[in-house]
Structures are given as C-alpha cells and as structure tokens.
Amino acid sequence: MNKANFLKQVRSSLHRNANDPVPPAPNLLATIKDFNSKDLIAQFKEEFEAVSGRFFLVKTKKEAGEKALEIISEAKAKSFAATTDKLIKTIINKIDIPRADKISEADIGISSAHCLIANTGTLVLESSVGRLATLLPAHHIAIVKSEQLLPTMAEAIEQVDSLPSAWVQATGPSRTADIELTLTIGVHAPGIVDVIMIG
Amino acid sequence: MEISTHNFKDNARKALKNENLQIAMKRATKTFVAKREKAISSLDNFEDLRNYCGAIKAHTIEYLDHYLEEFIENLESLGVQVHFAADADEANKIVTELALEKNVKTVVKAKSMVTEEILLNDALEAIGVETLETDLGEYILQLDNDFPSHIIGPAMHKTREQVTKLFHQKLGTKEDASIIELTKAAREALRKGFLKADMGISGANFAVAETGSIVLVENEGNIRLTTSQPKIHLAIMGLEKIIPRLKDLSAFLTILPRSATGQKASSYVSIITGPKKQNDPDGPEEQHVLIIDNGRSNVLADPKLRDALRCIRCGACLNICPVYQNVGGHAYGWVYPGPIGSVLDPGLLGLESTHQLPQACSLCGACGEVCPVKIPLPELLLEHRQRAVKQGLSAKAEKAGIGAFAFMATHPLVWNSGTKIARLGSQFLSREGHIKGNYIPVLKEWLKERDFKTPAQKSFRELWRDLKDEK
Numbered sequence A: 001m002n003k004a005n006f007l008k009q010v011r012s013s014l015h016r017n018a019n020d021p022v023p024p025a026p027n028l029l030a031t032i033k034d035f036n037s038k039d040l041i042a043q044f045k046e047e048f049e050a051v052s053g054r055f056f057l058v059k060t061k062k063e064a065g066e067k068a069l070e071i072i073s074e075a076k077a078k079s080f081a082a083t084t085d086k087l088i089k090t091i092i093n094k095i096d097i098p099r100a101d102k103i104s105e106a107d108i109g110i111s112s113a114h115c116l117i118a119n120t121g122t123l124v125l126e127s128s129v130g131r132l133a134t135l136l137p138a139h140h141i142a143i144v145k146s147e148q149l150l151p152t153m154a155e156a157i158e159q160v161d162s163l164p165s166a167w168v169q170a171t172g173p174s175r176t177a178d179i180e181l182t183l184t185i186g187v188h189a190p191g192i193v194d195v196i197m198i199g
Numbered sequence B: 001m002e003i004s005t006h007n008f009k010d011n012a013r014k015a016l017k018n019e020n021l022q023i024a025m026k027r028a029t030k031t032f033v034a035k036r037e038k039a040i041s042s043l044d045n046f047e048d049l050r051n052y053c054g055a056i057k058a059h060t061i062e063y064l065d066h067y068l069e070e071f072i073e074n075l076e077s078l079g080v081q082v083h084f085a086a087d088a089d090e091a092n093k094i095v096t097e098l099a100l101e102k103n104v105k106t107v108v109k110a111k112s113m114v115t116e117e118i119l120l121n122d123a124l125e126a127i128g129v130e131t132l133e134t135d136l137g138e139y140i141l142q143l144d145n146d147f148p149s150h151i152i153g154p155a156m157h158k159t160r161e162q163v164t165k166l167f168h169q170k171l172g173t174k175e176d177a178s179i180i181e182l183t184k185a186a187r188e189a190l191r192k193g194f195l196k197a198d199m200g201i202s203g204a205n206f207a208v209a210e211t212g213s214i215v216l217v218e219n220e221g222n223i224r225l226t227t228s229q230p231k232i233h234l235a236i237m238g239l240e241k242i243i244p245r246l247k248d249l250s251a252f253l254t255i256l257p258r259s260a261t262g263q264k265a266s267s268y269v270s271i272i273t274g275p276k277k278q279n280d281p282d283g284p285e286e287q288h289v290l291i292i293d294n295g296r297s298n299v300l301a302d303p304k305l306r307d308a309l310r311c312i313r314c315g316a317c318l319n320i321c322p323v324y325q326n327v328g329g330h331a332y333g334w335v336y337p338g339p340i341g342s343v344l345d346p347g348l349l350g351l352e353s354t355h356q357l358p359q360a361c362s363l364c365g366a367c368g369e370v371c372p373v374k375i376p377l378p379e380l381l382l383e384h385r386q387r388a389v390k391q392g393l394s395a396k397a398e399k400a401g402i403g404a405f406a407f408m409a410t411h412p413l414v415w416n417s418g419t420k421i422a423r424l425g426s427q428f429l430s431r432e433g434h435i436k437g438n439y440i441p442v443l444k445e446w447l448k449e450r451d452f453k454t455p456a457q458k459s460f461r462e463l464w465r466d467l468k469d470e471k
Helices: A003-013 A040-050 A061-074 A087-093 A154-160 B005-017 B018-043 B046-062 B066-077 B090-102 B113-116 B120-126 B138-142 B160-171 B177-194 B223-230 B247-260 B296-300 B306-311 B316-320 B323-328 B337-347 B366-370 B377-390 B394-409 B412-429 B441-448 B461-469
Strands: A056-059 A080-082 A108-111 A115-117 A122-126 A141-144 A167-169 A192-199 B083-085 B106-109 B130-134 B201-204 B206-207 B213-218 B234-240 B269-271 B286-292
Touching: A003 B066, A003 B083, A003 B377, A040 A056, A040 A192, A061 A087, A061 A141, A061 A192, A087 A108, A087 A141, A108 B247, A115 A154, A115 B138, A115 B461, A141 B201, A154 B247, A167 B223, A192 B206, A192 B412, B005 B018, B005 B323, B018 B247, B018 B316, B018 B323, B046 B066, B046 B247, B046 B306, B066 B286, B083 B090, B090 B113, B090 B120, B090 B213, B090 B286, B106 B120, B106 B177, B106 B223, B113 B337, B120 B130, B120 B160, B120 B201, B120 B394, B130 B138, B130 B177, B130 B377, B138 B177, B160 B177, B177 B223, B206 B247, B213 B223, B213 B247, B213 B306, B223 B234, B223 B269, B223 B412, B306 B337, B316 B337, B316 B366, B323 B337, B337 B377, B366 B377, B394 B412
Parallel strands: A056 A192, A080 A108, A108 A141, A141 A192, B083 B286, B106 B130, B106 B201, B201 B234, B234 B286
Antiparallel strands: A115 A122, A122 A167, A167 B269, B206 B213, B213 B269
C-alpha cells in the first residue's frame, strides 16, 4: 500500500477530510515535574543504588581517574572500550590495560553521560559518542559531573535542541524477570554499572 | 499462533486443569499486582497522569490522519524509508522482500506484539532467514515452539522447572541450573546472534509525530542491541502508536513502567531518531519503519470502540483480571489476551469468531480502574456483549433461557408459582449444596462454567411472612 492510500483509509475511517482543522493537543500538567526535589546528588545516589547501581562521589577529575583505575583493577579487566566523550579523554589515557580491538571483546566500557536524571537515577547516553561501548561490555563505568544532574525526565527532554540518532535513558544494570518474575541482573547489556560523580 | 478465539470455553477448561499453568499463573500475577500497587502508591498524582495520558491518546486517535502524516514526513526527512501494509500478508511480503533485497541471513528480533500478530517469524524462516527472538521470555518460547501468553511477560505461563528442563535439553545447561545460570546461557547464545545479524527488527512503544522518533522501552538491553548492532534497523508498528510531541513522553514514561512491572523507570528507554548520523562512531546505516493497519482502521471507524486503540500494552488489566489469573493468556486464543484482548480482538478479527471473549468477564470492573490511559474496558466489554446478542451470536439455549426469564419476570403470577416449583424441583437436582443439571439440556450448558447454589427452600418473602405470623 502506498502512503497516500494508507492515509486516505485512516482519514475515511475518521470521517475527516485532508485539510480539516486540528485543535491543539492537551497540555502537559505542571504536576508532572518534581518541584520539591531535594539535594539532587543525594537523590540520584538513592535512586541509582536502589536499582543496584554503584555510586562513588569524588571531588576532582584526578580523583575520578584514580577511582576508575581502582575499579578496573578490582574487576581484573583485561581490556576496555570507551566512548568519544571529552570528559573521559585524559582519564582513559592513564588506564593501564589495553584498549580492546573490538568493542565486543572488551571487559569494561567507559563513558560519560549527556545528562543525568535525579528522580529516577538515570544516565542519559547519546549516540554521537558511540553506542556500543556502553552496551556490549558486561561492566560499564560512567564518569560524570554533578552539574549534569537534572531533577526529572521532563527537564532532560526539555533541554534537547536536536535529538541524536539514539537517546538512551539507562537506569541501572540490565535486568530481566522473564522466568517466574524473578529479578535477575545482567542479561544482554552491562550487569554492573558504576557512576563516578565529580561534585 | 493459530487463532482459536472461537474456542475460549474449551481452552479455558483445559487451562484450569493444567497444573503447571496454575502454579505459574498464581506465582506471577500475584507478584505483578503487588508491585504495581506499590509503584502507583508512591506517586501522588497518578490520577492526574492517567487523565492526561488518556486525553493525549484520545486526541491523537481522533486526529490520527494528521499526526500520522506529520510523523511520516519527519521520518522521510531523517532519511528513514517508510513502508505501509494493509494486512498481515502485505506486511510479511514487505519484510521478506526487504530481507532478500539486502541479502539478510540472520535477523535479531526485539519483543513485538505486532510481529506476533502477523506471524513474521514464520514468514522469515520460510525464505531461509534465521530469525532469533532476543527477549529472554520470547527466546524461551522460540526454543519450545510456544507462543506468548502475556503482553509483557510472554513466558509467564511457564514454571522455572519447565524452563530449566527446556534449557538443559536445548542449550546443555545443568539439570538443576539456577535462574542466573539460565539467563547467562541465554546471553551467551544470543550474543553470537547479535554479532552476526544483518538486520534488527523491533516494535515501537511510542512514535513521536513531532520528531519522527521511535521510542522503545525495555529492561534487558536486547532492544538497544537490536537497534544498534546490525547495519539495518526495521521498526514495525501498528498505526495507533503515535503521540504528538516529545514532551508528552515523560508522562507516558512515568505511568508505563509503574503499570507494567511496578518499576519507577525501565532499565532502558531508547528514543531512536533516524539512522546513524555521519559522525556517529556506530549504529545502523539504514532505518526502515513499517506501519501496519491489519484491522485497526475498522476499530478507528467505530466511534464506540475507538478508545481501545489508546492501549499502551502495559498488561495491568491482564494481571488484575480474575478470569485471566485463572485461565492464563493462551485460553483467549490470540496475541492479545485478558480484558484488553477481549475488547480489541473482536475489533480486529470481527465479533463472529471472538464473541466468547467478552463473555469471559465477571464485570468486576478492576481492569477499568487500573488502565493508565483510562480505556473504559468494562463498558466496551458490555458493548461487545450487546452486539453479540443483537447479531444472534449468543448460544441458543441461553437465548431460550433469557426469553423464558423475561416472560416470567413480566408476569407476576407465573413468576410466583414458577419460582416455587423451581425451588422445590431444585432440591432434587442438588448435590452438596450445588445444582447439578447434567440431565437438563438448557441447564447443562449454562452450569458448565458456573457454580449455582441450591436455592433456599423458602423465599425471603415467605420467611418474612412466617416471621410476622410468629409475632
């Protein structure tokens, strides 16, 4: 079926003509925003830990790099993958394990985030810095700044000028409950997600 | 799956005797209902959100031609190839031709109800394309040649013991493997599929008219992989998935995971807007969107039933429904079970083959109360019942019974003497306080699905009279 006929079918089902007026869509309620948001860092930590994320607060970028090295050595990772985020450029230069030839072979993926949503503990990842480095490895480390925190998804979406090809809101590790609704962490995407926040 | 909506009564009877199903259903629906309640009660504005989301969906459906056109134009300007299918056959033809043209050997699939509706996997397998379901629940079903029984928990009719046995046979996991080990085995098996797949096929939870975005909600990460790793991404959606604006999403994404799994947020929400951009390091080079009618424009043309197209497929009405809890999804005989299925299936397939579904309802009203987009499910179920009667689709014996009742109820003398005779007569048919009507043709059919208590020997009026006389 072509586009014109498809739309014609829909139009005739609704008894409408091509140029019939359309009133504006109902407007968003103010109440969906979380105006009484407390300390955003504390809120993010609480929500992110509630979905099994691991949260580390540091003071400087240098400390963030040290924390990342510590996590990598504890995880006994052999190789890593990374996004092209500016914030992590100098940090990954100091990493003492090799960068994986293929992202699918990396033990750890390192990235920053486009922004963070406090009331759900969410990292917003976007495709212009790469999708697979935060997706294929079983362990994801995100190094972020507290200034990137926004209270709710509504604010995060509001500040977008033009959407990337993929805007991903990632909340904690990959999970499933498809076998008897029993929660199991780590299916297809990272089962361990660490956030190192400079704040 | 083969459509068997006309066979609900037999299907349901079998389901009630299936021990594994009964165990699995009790475990699952109870958990779903409790989790949802907890997540909803943590919101202080759930009613406002329901009203808003219901109003947005109602508005979009009323002016769907406008929003569809806007959505399609935005897709085209993003370089997305848009396809249209009137029915299942046309949809399958489009997908298989695309697969052949692009020389596709392996497809990875994210969970999608609309592809279950059109039996896409069979069509792809028929042209020799390996098709892998990647959602854990769907993967379990594919290994077992089974089909989904729930909109969001497709394998919830299976017990863990059944899955353990299945994986032992098909994937060589241990006989007593834990759920964690089973999940790991699925990850390893499917990861190979992801890395070699030439095409990823997803559904769509929402389609944003204003931006041409496909929005996908999940927990496992298989949808992110399906839409990121293969060089072609095809999204298949019913024509009703549209919402007008990007900013409407935050309301829908607040109520959907809470209503579905009782989560505040799903692990991953992907807003996909066009194929990979020139400077993106990775992502699909090509994006296609296939928009399917398959009966939806009939529902759209029916002003009373149109509201059913608001559905965002959260599954809350299934979990809360006392009939669904007992018979499970397969009994309904098609991809959309439970209250929403009983409303939607007659719209999509016609009432003739589906009129038993809206009858499988005790009119408790719970489905209408939980629906996050305020579909008036109980009213629509009644609407179907009325139409079934008007079209002469109800059982003959039942029709005769109701006719007799109407005659008695409008003739007091007949009523009084009739009920007296019935009360006396019923004592002879009574076993353990219930009427067993196996010998009476009209009653036999009716009592198959119902428990009917033996009436008291005296009516309330008679007892009242006696009581007065005693005084």
